[in-house]
Amino acid sequence: MGKTLTILLNRGPYISEYADLALRVALKAREKGHNVNMYLYVDGPWVAHVRQDKPYHNSGMLLRQAMEKGVNVKICNRCAEARDLVPGDALEGIPMVGLFDFTEWLRESDRVLTFTG
Amino acid sequence: MGTLIEVFRNTPVGRNCRALSQNVAQVLQANVEKDLEVRFLPLDSPEAEARGVEIAPCLVVNGRTIVEGVPGPDEITRLIEEAVPTAMGIILTRGPYSSGGAEDAVEMAVAARESGDEVGLFLISDGVWLAHKGQIGPLMGRLASFQEAGGEVLVSGEHLVAAGLSPESLLENVTVLSDTYDGLVDLVMERWDKVIIL
Numbered sequence: 001m002g003k004t005l006t007i008l009l010n011r012g013p014y015i016s017e018y019a020d021l022a023l024r025v026a027l028k029a030r031e032k033g034h035n036v037n038m039y040l041y042v043d044g045p046w047v048a049h050v051r052q053d054k055p056y057h058n059s060g061m062l063l064r065q066a067m068e069k070g071v072n073v074k075i076c077n078r079c080a081e082a083r084d085l086v087p088g089d090a091l092e093g094i095p096m097v098g099l100f101d102f103t104e105w106l107r108e109s110d111r112v113l114t115f116t117g
Numbered sequence: 118m119g120t121l122i123e124v125f126r127n128t129p130v131g132r133n134c135r136a137l138s139q140n141v142a143q144v145l146q147a148n149v150e151k152d153l154e155v156r157f158l159p160l161d162s163p164e165a166e167a168r169g170v171e172i173a174p175c176l177v178v179n180g181r182t183i184v185e186g187v188p189g190p191d192e193i194t195r196l197i198e199e200a201v202p203t204a205m206g207i208i209l210t211r212g213p214y215s216s217g218g219a220e221d222a223v224e225m226a227v228a229a230r231e232s233g234d235e236v237g238l239f240l241i242s243d244g245v246w247l248a249h250k251g252q253i254g255p256l257m258g259r260l261a262s263f264q265e266a267g268g269e270v271l272v273s274g275e276h277l278v279a280a281g282l283s284p285e286s287l288l289e290n291v292t293v294l295s296d297t298y299d300g301l302v303d304l305v306m307e308r309w310d311k312v313i314i315l
Contacts, residue, residue, distance in 0.1 A: 003306050005305070005306060016210075017210065017242045018210070021210070021241065021242065024298050025298060025301060025302060025305070027298075028298035028299060028301070028302045029302045029305075029306065032299075032302055032303075032306070034302075034306055110306070111305055111306055111309075111312065112312075113305065113312060113314060114313075114314060115314060116314075117315070
């Protein structure tokens with residue numbers, strides 16, 4: 001029986017390795033049968049902004065893969081709004097929600113990883 | 118790993134506090150082969166504040182299991198048997214010397230180990246450079262203390278390769294995980310109770 005892992009990602013792509021670390025942990029945890037949530041917070045929503053294919057490393061593609069594998073992804077609506085990131089800018093199918101959704105995830109999680117700082 | 122038993126008592130020591138002390142002493146005598154450390158402490162001690170203990174008598178096992186009143190010897194024995202230290206994972210993503218991250222990680226690891234926790238220090242991304250041998254300075258001394266105290270140092274194989282570091286170039290007694298994410302997910306989900314990323 002899988003456990004529930006919630007990942008908080010505060011960093012955007014192409015600034016540090018955090019987005020990729022977070023997503024690769026999410027993918028592996030999913031592969032191992034765990035329930036995985038990922039909350040894109042602060043600069044994290046920029047990962048969802050990377051929609052096109054690139055001839056180089058692509059965090060947006062990893063996020064797409066994670067969603068296809070059943071990772072639950074949500075974007076902080078205020079973080080998105082502050083960055084003028086509207087739903088049409090982000091990968092399809094990611095709800096933009098308030099922090100309460102994140103605290104709900106915290107409540108139901110066995111483990112939480114925070115990629116911040 | 119040892120078990121720390123703290124007995125918080127009123128000053129002067131009252132009847133119930135004395136009864137609890139006697140029960141603990143009895144358990145101690147019956148378990149001489151076990152690695153038990155007992156401390157008798159007053160309510161106005163910093164330890165009581167740290168544990169959040171406000172009423173005496175009170176028994177605290179490994180700083181976590183808190184029982185008010187006067188548990189009997191059987192109950193105390195059970196508490197000791199069930200006392201499992203926390204397993205803590207510290208994931209370090211930063212290289213040494215560029216920020217305080219590595220120092221914080223190592224100091225936290227040492228402190229957690231001293232309080233009886235099982236501690237794993239997982240080096241990933243630029244964090245792998247911490248395990249590069251031949252570095253001089255106090256940080257390496259602290260890392261050595263952590264390892265000597267039974268702390269575990271784990272290194273991401275993928276990032277080791279990316280950094281061009283060979284396993285031979287690393288400190289003694291570090292574990293290289295050839296499948297970084299497989300190892301990391303198992304540690305996070307199955308082994309560690311608490312995880313912090315620095």
